[in-house]
Amino acid sequence: MSQTSTKPPSGTRDFLPDDIRRREYVMRVVRDVYESYGFEPLETPAFENIETLLGKYGEEGDKLIFKILRRGEHEASGTADLALRYDLTVPLARVVAQYQNDLPRFFKRYQIQPVWRADRPQRGRFREFYQCDIDAMGSTSPVVEAELLGAVSEVLGRLRFEDFVIRLNDRRALTALLDCAGVPASLQGEALVALDKLDKIGAEGVERELQSRGVSAEATQACLRSFVADGHDPADAGASLERLANLLQGHDAGTAAVASLRAILSLVASNGADARLRIDPSLARGLSYYTGAIMEIAVSDLPGSLGGGGRYDNLVGMFLGREVPACGFSLGLERIIVVMQERGMFPAKVSRAAVDVMIACLNDTLQPDALKLASELRGEKLRVEVFPESGRKFDKPLKYAVARNVPVMVILGEDEQQRGEVAVRDMQTRVQSAVPRDGAARAIADQVRLAGT
Amino acid sequence: MSQTSTKPPSGTRDFLPDDIRRREYVMRVVRDVYESYGFEPLETPAFENIETLLGKYGEEGDKLIFKILRRGEHEASGTADLALRYDLTVPLARVVAQYQNDLPRFFKRYQIQPVWRADRPQRGRFREFYQCDIDAMGSTSPVVEAELLGAVSEVLGRLRFEDFVIRLNDRRALTALLDCAGVPASLQGEALVALDKLDKIGAEGVERELQSRGVSAEATQACLRSFVADGHDPADAGASLERLANLLQGHDAGTAAVASLRAILSLVASNGADARLRIDPSLARGLSYYTGAIMEIAVSDLPGSLGGGGRYDNLVGMFLGREVPACGFSLGLERIIVVMQERGMFPAKVSRAAVDVMIACLNDTLQPDALKLASELRGEKLRVEVFPESGRKFDKPLKYAVARNVPVMVILGEDEQQRGEVAVRDMQTRVQSAVPRDGAARAIADQVRLAGT
Numbered sequence: 054m055s056q057t058s059t060k061p062p063s064g065t066r067d068f069l070p071d072d073i074r075r076r077e078y079v080m081r082v083v084r085d086v087y088e089s090y091g092f093e094p095l096e097t098p099a100f101e102n103i104e105t106l107l108g109k110y111g112e113e114g115d116k117l118i119f120k121i122l123r124r125g126e127h128e129a130s131g132t133a134d135l136a137l138r139y140d141l142t143v144p145l146a147r148v149v150a151q152y153q154n155d156l157p158r159f160f161k162r163y164q165i166q167p168v169w170r171a172d173r174p175q176r177g178r179f180r181e182f183y184q185c186d187i188d189a190m191g192s193t194s195p196v197v198e199a200e201l202l203g204a205v206s207e208v209l210g211r212l213r214f215e216d217f218v219i220r221l222n223d224r225r226a227l228t229a230l231l232d233c234a235g236v237p238a239s240l241q242g243e244a245l246v247a248l249d250k251l252d253k254i255g256a257e258g259v260e261r262e263l264q265s266r267g268v269s270a271e272a273t274q275a276c277l278r279s280f281v282a283d284g285h286d287p288a289d290a291g292a293s294l295e296r297l298a299n300l301l302q303g304h305d306a307g308t309a310a311v312a313s314l315r316a317i318l319s320l321v322a323s324n325g326a327d328a329r330l331r332i333d334p335s336l337a338r339g340l341s342y343y344t345g346a347i348m349e350i351a352v353s354d355l356p357g358s359l360g361g362g363g364r365y366d367n368l369v370g371m372f373l374g375r376e377v378p379a380c381g382f383s384l385g386l387e388r389i390i391v392v393m394q395e396r397g398m399f400p401a402k403v404s405r406a407a408v409d410v411m412i413a414c415l416n417d418t419l420q421p422d423a424l425k426l427a428s429e430l431r432g433e434k435l436r437v438e439v440f441p442e443s444g445r446k447f448d449k450p451l452k453y454a455v456a457r458n459v460p461v462m463v464i465l466g467e468d469e470q471q472r473g474e475v476a477v478r479d480m481q482t483r484v485q486s487a488v489p490r491d492g493a494a495r496a497i498a499d500q501v502r503l504a505g506t
Numbered sequence: 507m508s509q510t511s512t513k514p515p516s517g518t519r520d521f522l523p524d525d526i527r528r529r530e531y532v533m534r535v536v537r538d539v540y541e542s543y544g545f546e547p548l549e550t551p552a553f554e555n556i557e558t559l560l561g562k563y564g565e566e567g568d569k570l571i572f573k574i575l576r577r578g579e580h581e582a583s584g585t586a587d588l589a590l591r592y593d594l595t596v597p598l599a600r601v602v603a604q605y606q607n608d609l610p611r612f613f614k615r616y617q618i619q620p621v622w623r624a625d626r627p628q629r630g631r632f633r634e635f636y637q638c639d640i641d642a643m644g645s646t647s648p649v650v651e652a653e654l655l656g657a658v659s660e661v662l663g664r665l666r667f668e669d670f671v672i673r674l675n676d677r678r679a680l681t682a683l684l685d686c687a688g689v690p691a692s693l694q695g696e697a698l699v700a701l702d703k704l705d706k707i708g709a710e711g712v713e714r715e716l717q718s719r720g721v722s723a724e725a726t727q728a729c730l731r732s733f734v735a736d737g738h739d740p741a742d743a744g745a746s747l748e749r750l751a752n753l754l755q756g757h758d759a760g761t762a763a764v765a766s767l768r769a770i771l772s773l774v775a776s777n778g779a780d781a782r783l784r785i786d787p788s789l790a791r792g793l794s795y796y797t798g799a800i801m802e803i804a805v806s807d808l809p810g811s812l813g814g815g816g817r818y819d820n821l822v823g824m825f826l827g828r829e830v831p832a833c834g835f836s837l838g839l840e841r842i843i844v845v846m847q848e849r850g851m852f853p854a855k856v857s858r859a860a861v862d863v864m865i866a867c868l869n870d871t872l873q874p875d876a877l878k879l880a881s882e883l884r885g886e887k888l889r890v891e892v893f894p895e896s897g898r899k900f901d902k903p904l905k906y907a908v909a910r911n912v913p914v915m916v917i918l919g920e921d922e923q924q925r926g927e928v929a930v931r932d933m934q935t936r937v938q939s940a941v942p943r944d945g946a947a948r949a950i951a952d953q954v955r956l957a958g959t
Contacts, residue, residue, distance in 0.1 A: 057557045059604035059825050062588055065551035067601050069608065070615070073547035089884045091861045091891030094526035098518035098634050099552055099590070099620065100572075104510045119553075122573040122586050124624045131584015133575050135515055137552070148520050151512035155522070157910055159894060162523070167552065171577045181551050194894035196873055203877065207884075323877035372512050408544045420649055424656065424776035431542045431660075438544030441612060441647035457610055 064172070064180030070407060076183075078403045079389055080165055082211050083185045087163040090204040092187050095162040097144040100135040107136075109143045109371070111341050117170045137169040141186040142342075142368070142381060149190050149379075150372035159191040165386070177391055185360075188381030190369065195313060198346050198364070199320035201382045205350060205360060206326040208384065213398050217359065219329045220349045221290075222336035223314055224363070226297060229307025230334060233300060234275035236268055244268055248280050249337045256281050280335045290318055293332035300334075310345075317346060342368045348382065355392050360384035406458040409435040409501045413450035414443040415466040423465055426475070429494035435501060454480060460504040463497060479504055517625070517633030523860060529636075531856045532842055533618055535664050536638045540616040543657040545640050548615040550597040553588040560589075562596045562824070564794050570623045590622040594639040595795075595821065595834060602643050602832075603825035612644040618839075630844055638813075641834030643822065648766060651799050651817070652773035654835045658803060658813060659779040661837065666851050670812065672782045673802045674743075675789035676767055677816070679750060682760025683787060686753060687728035689721055697721055701733050702790045709734050733788045743771055746785035753787075763798075770799060795821045801835065808845050813837035859911040862888040862954045866903035867896040868919040876918055879928070882947035888954060907933060913957040916950060932957060 061067050068076065084094075100121055107115055120133035127134075138144055141164045149160060165185045172178055187204055189197045202219060209217050231241045247262040254262070256277055263273040279300055285292050294314055301307030314332060321327045329350075338347045338361055345364030352359060362382030369377035393399055410430055412423045420443060427437045438459070440450040447464060454462045464476040464485075475493050477500060478485040488496045514520050521529065537547075553574055560568055573586035580587075591597055594617045602613060618638045625631055640657055642650045655672060662670050684694045700715040707715070709730055716726040732753055738745050747767055754760030767785060774780045782803075791800045791814055798817030805812060815835030822830035846852055863883055865876045873896060880890045891912070893903040900917060907915045917929040917938075928946050930953060931938040941949045 057825065058555060059600045061551050061600075061604075062553060062555050065553070067551070067604070068547075068549040069601075069605065070546035070548065073549055077547070088860070089887075089889050091864075091889055093523035093860045094521075094530070095523065096521040096526055098514050098520070099622070100515060100518070100634075102511060102515050116578075119577070119588075120575040120581070121590075122575050122584075124572070125569075128573070129584075131575075131582075135572075137574075147512045147514075151514075151520070152522065158906055161891070169552070181553075189894070192894040196877070196892055196894040199877060200880075200892060200894075203881070320874055320877055323874040324881045372510065407541070407546045411544075421773055421776040424649070424652060424773055427653075428656070428777045434542075436542050436544055438614070439649055439653060441642070441645040441649040441653075453611055 062180075064174035066179065066181070071404060074403050075390060075394070075399055076386065078399065079212065079386060079393070080183075080185070083165060083208050083384065083386075084163070086204055086208045086211060087185075087187050089207075090161075090187070090200055092161045092163040092189075092204070095145070095148065095164045096166060097138065097141070097148060097164070099167075100137050101144060101147070103133055103136040105136075105147055106139055106143060109342070109368075110139060114139065117172055119169050119171055138166070139170060140168050141166060141184050141383065142188065142365070145186070145188055145190075145381075146369045146379070147372050149369050149377060153373065156190075159189060161187070161189045163187045177388065179387060183386035185384040185386055186381055188379060190377055190379045193366070193378045195316035195320055195346075197380045198317045198348070199324060199326070201362065201380060202317075202321055202326040202330070202348065203324035205382050205384060206329060209350070209359070209389075212389065212393065214352065214359075214392075217329060217350050217352050218331055219326065220331050220333040220336045220351065221314065221317065222333055222347050223310035223345055224338075224343050224347055225306045225345065226301065226310035226314070226334060227337060229301050229304045229310060230279045230297075231276070233304055233307070234279055235272040236276065240266065240268055244276065245337050248276065248335055251280065251335050287331050287333070290327070290330045290332045293334075294318060297332060297334055313345060338363060346380065350384075352392060354395070355388060357388070358385075359388050359392070406460060407436065408438045408457060408459050409505075410437045410461045410463060410497060411440055411450065411454045411457070411459045412437065412463045412465065413440040413447055413454075415445055415447065415464065417443045419443065419465040419467070419470065422470070426463065426465070426493060430497060433494050433498035435498055461497065461501050463493075515633075517627035519632065519634070524857060527856050528843060528847070528852055529839065531852065532665065532839060532846070533636075533638070536618060536661050536837065536839075537616070539657055539661045539664060540638075540640050542660075543614075543640070543653055545614045545616040545642075545657070548598070548601065548617045549619060550591065550594070550601060550617070552620075553590050554597060554600070556586055556589045558589075558600055559592055559596060562795070562821075563592060567592065570625055572622050572624055591619070592623060593621050594619060594637050594836065595641070595818070598639070598641055598643075598834075599822045599832070600825050602822050602830060606826065609643075612642060614640070614642045616640045630841065632840060636839035638837040638839055639834055641832060643830055643832045646819070646831045648769035648773055648799075650833045651770045651801070652777060652779070654815065654833060655770075655774055655779040655783070655801065656777035658835050658837060659777075659782060662803070662812070662842075665842065665846065667805065667812075667845075670782060670803050670805050671784055672779065673784050673786040673789045673804065674767065674770065675786055675800050676763035676798055677791075677796050677800055678759045678798065679754065679763035679767070679787060680790060682754050682757045682763060683732045683750075684729070686757055686760070687732055688725040689729065693719065693721055697729065698790050701729065701788055704733065704788050740784050740786070743780070743783045743785045746787075747771060750785060750787055766798060791816060799833065803837075805845060807848070808841060810841070811838075812841050812845070859913060860889065861891045861910060861912050862958075863890045863914045863916060863950060864893055864903065864907045864910070864912045865890065865916045865918065866893040866900055866907075868898055868900065868917065870896045872896065872918040872920070872923065875923070879916065879918075879946060883950060886947050886951035888951055914950065914954050916946075 119137040121135035236244050243266040298311045342365040343363040344366045347363035349358045349361035364380040366378045414423050423439050430437045462478045474487040572590040574588040689697045696719040751764045795818040796816040797819045800816035802811045802814035817833040819831045876892050883890045915931045927940040
């Protein structure tokens, strides 16, 4: 027999039943909340034509795309025509362009599907991971940003996160701050890379890095004054916004960005997301397609974020030829689950036993009745397993039932059958009792419900 | 702007909201039933190491596997190291080998995930499609086959299929029949290909094809006698089985197969799957890994099957080095949905509106209150959308609400606000009424529930 490795490919995982139950729990909450905000489900294929993806994520992103070899006679060419989905936003932009006549004027969709990136695998970073996206297409109103933030805040609240922070900024404000600091447009990309490291390397580090990237001493000092908090309470979003407004006075695009942030701020005060909100002028977000508001959610004990998003009014235009305003937010399923597991946030019901009743037979001739009783018990809405192998001793089924954490075991034996009874064992108390075969399903269902309380 | 094609890749589909709701409905039923039989969820990565898949599906299968190009410096080699999942059975076998110490002795798992095959796309056949698999590992008991058939029958029953037929055969019986008919082992594969076409080309066609494939005239006649029904009622599974037993008398493996089929038949009589069951000696099933019982479910108005499965006691051994008995069944999600749509079998609730209430503002200053009211309505378990753009006239939001089939629209205007009211419009009756802003959420919720009845 040939024996190949049985591990899943590097950077991917198998999800055993307990893993799936935790994932399903989180996805159920995400779906319920997204739907309560009027978002509708969408799914796209795992792979796209390769030209749909290339050139959308920047040079680094392009390198991380999994490419699929041509097939048949073209396989020998060694070239690719398809590629695995890298995020859910570019496929959405394609869908909006393709079905523009079938979709509502404001299309609000959610999408919970895996994406694949050929990143170097490391702790908490996988090559296959799920994104939970909401996006609203077709409107430039700040109501969109406010509703997105309301929805993701409510997801995290229902999952019992109590300490997350929403960082909010605007791409235009970022550019305007650099303009006002005297960083020339040609160096702004470099400057953002340096400023993005503020959390990691501190103000001195950023200062060194800005200068090494060619930003003048004067502009570097101006950047530090603009981007590094000046001692005011960062939790006071209103104060942060006024500070930003002062810095950007007289800069047209900057002033527009401040007005937009102000509108979002006044709206989130109405849906409960405001207590979490910080205006953070240093928030940059990597992806190049953002054009307006950008946002990110983080908790203190996880490096990086639980999710992020922003406005991208030009991306659909790359497929459609005319622009469609758009704004979205993506929650990272894996990162949420990592924190919830480390903090023990999953409710007990998530890890409950997968089976309510297991039926074992002491003899093959009793198996037909075991299957019949199983049907009756399923009619009582119970999850029922029939132990497939019969035998005089019931240590094997007993051991199996203990391992699977089954609360109630039913034993069918010849003696019981002759008396018109079945034996029912409470696996917790180990008390075994006889129940008349007629009406056994109802009696056992009552006992299971009792054992479950 | 570059404009690439916005269609999904050949053989794949985008699923718009109504599609997803239909798919979710079917998957919910599948999951509920599978869980009620004690099966637990499992998921595996979209791709596997390429050597895990190659050589498991036969020569034709290997050609249909999507292969993923190596990355980074190895991309130029034009070779593949990963491949997209072709079915859910081989990954399961790998998982059972990998986690043998963590899994219960009898591992019963279900798995609902997409698979990818580079088939030529045609009506109802896709390159990305979902399989809904249940498999039980670790037991050779016929209880396993009976429970699998019970579960898939119950799925179809709950989806209101009333006319499906389960065809049951045994791989060993198939070989034994060919032995008894005098077809030499070297020609049995060829003979099966011919016999598999019985439905399509009739007895005469099979006769011609057997002879053209080198089967002797005598053996051909014997095959036809064995495989073509002799006028007995095919719905009488007991009679079919006795006929098979007679044909295989004296053939050891054949007799074992008959005993196994008899055991399955006696068990399914207890869980309700028997009324659908036919013993069909001509059922072959393509995949090479089957070793015992094979089964298939079909309805008359769909060529091919809704699903199929069988026993494959050797596959795990290809990864583990020791054999683990296994048996499974796979329902094809797409084929079920095709039939349900053509027959109009989806309940009305599946296509209900995605939103219960839409709120529109006549003025931007009312937007904060719109978001607040939306939060209150979500607290009443309603799905609420805020129309993002305000305006004096409400023909735009009205048109949008009609298009989205929203039952109730709430209008916030300055006059109403001054009176401490909001306007509520029943979209069906077009009756508009004023509701006090205090307690509006409860009143609107009552109205929505009324409109929904």
